[in-house]
Structure formats: C-alpha cells, structure tokens
Amino acid sequence: MGLPFIDLAAQQARIRQDVDQRIAAVLSHGAYILGPEVKELEVALAERSGATHVISCSSGTDALVLALLGLGLRPGQGVIVPSFTFAASAEAMAVLGSVPVFAEIERSTYNLDPDGLPSALAAAHAQNIEVVGIMCVGLFGQPADITRISAFADKHGLWVLDDAAQSFGSTWKGRQAGTLGRVTATSFFPAKPLGCYGDGGAVLTNDDSIAKIAVSCRVHGQGRDKYENERIGMTARLDTIQAAILLSKLSIFDDELAARQQVADQYETLLGGKVTTPLLAADATSSWAQYVIQLPDGADRQAIQDRMGSKNIPTAVYYPRPMHTQPPYLHYPVAQDGLSVTERLASSVLALPMHPYLTPEQQEQVADALMSSL
Numbered sequence: 260m261g262l263p264f265i266d267l268a269a270q271q272a273r274i275r276q277d278v279d280q281r282i283a284a285v286l287s288h289g290a291y292i293l294g295p296e297v298k299e300l301e302v303a304l305a306e307r308s309g310a311t312h313v314i315s316c317s318s319g320t321d322a323l324v325l326a327l328l329g330l331g332l333r334p335g336q337g338v339i340v341p342s343f344t345f346a347a348s349a350e351a352m353a354v355l356g357s358v359p360v361f362a363e364i365e366r367s368t369y370n371l372d373p374d375g376l377p378s379a380l381a382a383a384h385a386q387n388i389e390v391v392g393i394m395c396v397g398l399f400g401q402p403a404d405i406t407r408i409s410a411f412a413d414k415h416g417l418w419v420l421d422d423a424a425q426s427f428g429s430t431w432k433g434r435q436a437g438t439l440g441r442v443t444a445t446s447f448f449p450a451k452p453l454g455c456y457g458d459g460g461a462v463l464t465n466d467d468s469i470a471k472i473a474v475s476c477r478v479h480g481q482g483r484d485k486y487e488n489e490r491i492g493m494t495a496r497l498d499t500i501q502a503a504i505l506l507s508k509l510s511i512f513d514d515e516l517a518a519r520q521q522v523a524d525q526y527e528t529l530l531g532g533k534v535t536t537p538l539l540a541a542d543a544t545s546s547w548a549q550y551v552i553q554l555p556d557g558a559d560r561q562a563i564q565d566r567m568g569s570k571n572i573p574t575a576v577y578y579p580r581p582m583h584t585q586p587p588y589l590h591y592p593v594a595q596d597g598l599s600v601t602e603r604l605a606s607s608v609l610a611l612p613m614h615p616y617l618t619p620e621q622q623e624q625v626a627d628a629l630m631s632s633l
C-alpha cells in the first residue's frame with residue numbers, strides 16, 4: 260500500500276475514543292442544531308485566536324459569503340483577490356453579484372503580492388468598477404503579507420478579508436490568523452489543518468457589526484427571534500456533531516501544527532537546493548496545509564507525477580488553472596501588468612504528501628521518488 264497524501268486515519272486512531280464520547284453526548288442531549296458544543300467551540304476558537312467574535316458556519320465558502328455580507332459588499336463593487344487560489348475565494352464575491360479583480364502573487368510565498376495591488380486597482384478603475392476591499396488568502400498555510408497589504412488598503416480606504424481556509428493556526432508577527440484582517444473566514448473541510456468529518460467553517464472578527472450580520476445571516480437574516488427577518492440571509496449553521504468533533508481535534512491541534520513544521524523542516528533538509536522549496540516569510544509561521552514545491556522550468560509535471568505514482572507516492576497540483584482563466588470568470592478584470600507569476604506557477608507547482616503523521620522514513624521515500632522522477 261502506498262503512503263497517504265493526507266492521513267486522516269492516523270489522526271482518527273489517536274482521538275477516536277474522545278470523538279466517540281463527544282458524539283454520544285450529542286446523541287443524548289439531542290440539540291443537533293446550534294447545540295451547546297457549537298457555543299463551546301466558538302468560545303474555544305475565540306480564545307485561541309484572540310478574535311472577539313467567532314461565528315461557526317456550514318463551510319469555508321459560506322464563511323466567506325457571511326463575511327462579505329457582514330462587510331456590506333454590494334453588487335457591482337469590486338474586491339481584489341489572487342487568481343492563484345481555490346475557486347471559493349473568488350466565487351464568494353461573484354455569487355453576490357460583486358466583481359473579483361484578479362491580482363498577482365509572489366513567486367516565493369504563493370501569496371498576494373503587495374507590489375501588484377496598484378495594477379489590480381488600476382484595472383478595476385479602467386472599467387469604472389469601485390473597489391471596496393481586498394481578499395487575501397493564506398495559501399498552503401502561510402498568511403499573506405498583511406502588514407503591507409493593510410497599509411495599501413488603509414491608504415485607499417479598503418477593508419481586508421483574510422481567507423484563512425488553509426492558514427488557520429498560522430501567525431503573522433506573532434498575531435494569530437483570525438485577527439489579521441478586519442474579518443477572517445476559515446474552513447473545517449476534512450483535509451484542512453483543522454478539519455471536521457464533513458463540511459464546516461467559521462467567521463472571526465473583532466468588529467461587532469460584522470459579527471451581528473454574520474450571526475443573523477447564518478439563520479435566514481433573523482432578528483430577535485426566528486420569525487423576524489431583518490435581512491436576506493441563508494442557512495449556514497455548523498452541525499452540533501461537527502462542533503463536537505472539532506472540540507476533540509482542537510485539543511491536539513497545536514501538537515499537530517508542531518509536527519507539520521517538523522515535516523516541513525525535514526522536507527527542506529531533503530530537497531532544499533535540489534528543487535524550489537516553499538519559503539516562509541520572516542514574519543510568518545505556517546499551518547502547512549500543503550507542502551508545495553516548484554519544478555524546474557520545462558519539467559513535464561504529468562510525467563513526474565506518473566513516475567512517482569508508480570512508486571506509490573501520491574502527489575497533487577494546487578492549482579492547475581488560475582481563476583482568471585476559468586470560463587465563468589473570464590470577463591472579470593485582471594491586473595494591468597498581467598499575471599505571469601500566477602500562470603508560471605500554475606504549470607510548475609507540485610504538492611507532496613503533507614500531514615502531521617508523516618514519518619522521516621516516508622519523507623525519504625517521497626524525496627527519493629521525486630529525485631529519481633525528475
């Protein structure tokens with residue numbers, strides 16, 4: 260049997276008894292929707308991150324939509340977003356009738372390039388689109404350069420929404436993801452660093468008014484009670500059972516983050532100088548959602564993946580097609596200087612197995628298979 264790309268079974272074996280007990284407790288009290296575990300989780304995540312408000316919800320995508328509703332984003336308004344990201348980042352604004360404005364990333368960190376922001380803003384203005392905010396993404400676990408992105412945002416009167424679906428657990432200058440932008444969205448999809456056993460997500464913010472709107476929109480825009488509808492919302496609650504599972508996973512999260520850092524360090528030892536390994540910014544720690552290398556120019560990625568696959572080493576590509584090249588997004592503005600770094604990375608990145616339970620021996624197998632497949 261080959262080694263797994265992400266090993267959720269090893270994690271489950273570690274916490275199975277606790278998870279079983281917590282699920283049994285939910286079955287006993289029967290409050291399946293917004294039960295006590297949901298509140299307990301929100302309090303625990305607030306304590307962990309330092310965010311005043313944590314609003315759990317049904318997915319990372321819904322967390323992004325709730326955050327955008329909380330920010331008061333209106334149809335036709337533009338939001339700067341990287342093109343090199345998971346579809347949900349740009350989709351969340353597009354589904355609200357707003358306009359993703361695609362910006363360039365840094366080659367070294369894969370994250371929004373602060374130097375590329377003026378070119379994205381100019382592209383929107385050239386089409387008479389009013390830009391109101393920036394969505395940065397902590398891709399592969401590392402937060403974007405929030406210091407410089409916030410400075411640009413402040414100068415232009417924009418808000419910053421941090422898509423931390425992959426980067427919850429990371430820090431920037433010692434501050435936890437969840438407090439870096441005006442509002443943060445994260446995901447508890449099973450394969451994320453902190454995942455449940457289904458779909459889930461959360462909105463984190465210190466802003467009372469964003470929190471109030473997110474709480475309301477999570478349940479059909481409810482007001483003081485269920486049958487008073489103050490605004491148009493959605494149904495976007497986190498299941499109590501998923502909150503119970505997350506409480507169990509949260510108890511080992513810091514330990515797993517440390518293990519992921521060790522795995523990343525070991526990869527750097529094995530591969531540094533041979534392929535382009537991921538770079539952490541000096542101000543960042545990463546939750547290492549993925550370990551993504553860059554293949555040499557001209558390398559045949561598919562052939563390398565096939566050769567590694569034949570040695571039972573799974574690999575993946577995040578993301579082969581940038582958002583601005585996907586049919587439903589073709590008409591949205593793209594930074595005036597173009598997105599050459601984005602396009603180059605889309606064809607050269609390769610994700611290696613990454614999870615907290617990867618052993619040094621398994622990593623050697625991965626490295627050997629990679630080096631002999633290049």
Ligand SMILES: *Cc1c(COP(=O)(O)O)cnc(C)c1O
Nearest residue numbers: 318319320345347348424446448
């Ligand atoms: C996974 C992910 C999302 C969406 O989360 P879901 O829980 O799958 O809806 C959003 N943005 C990024 C960057 C992601 O990786």
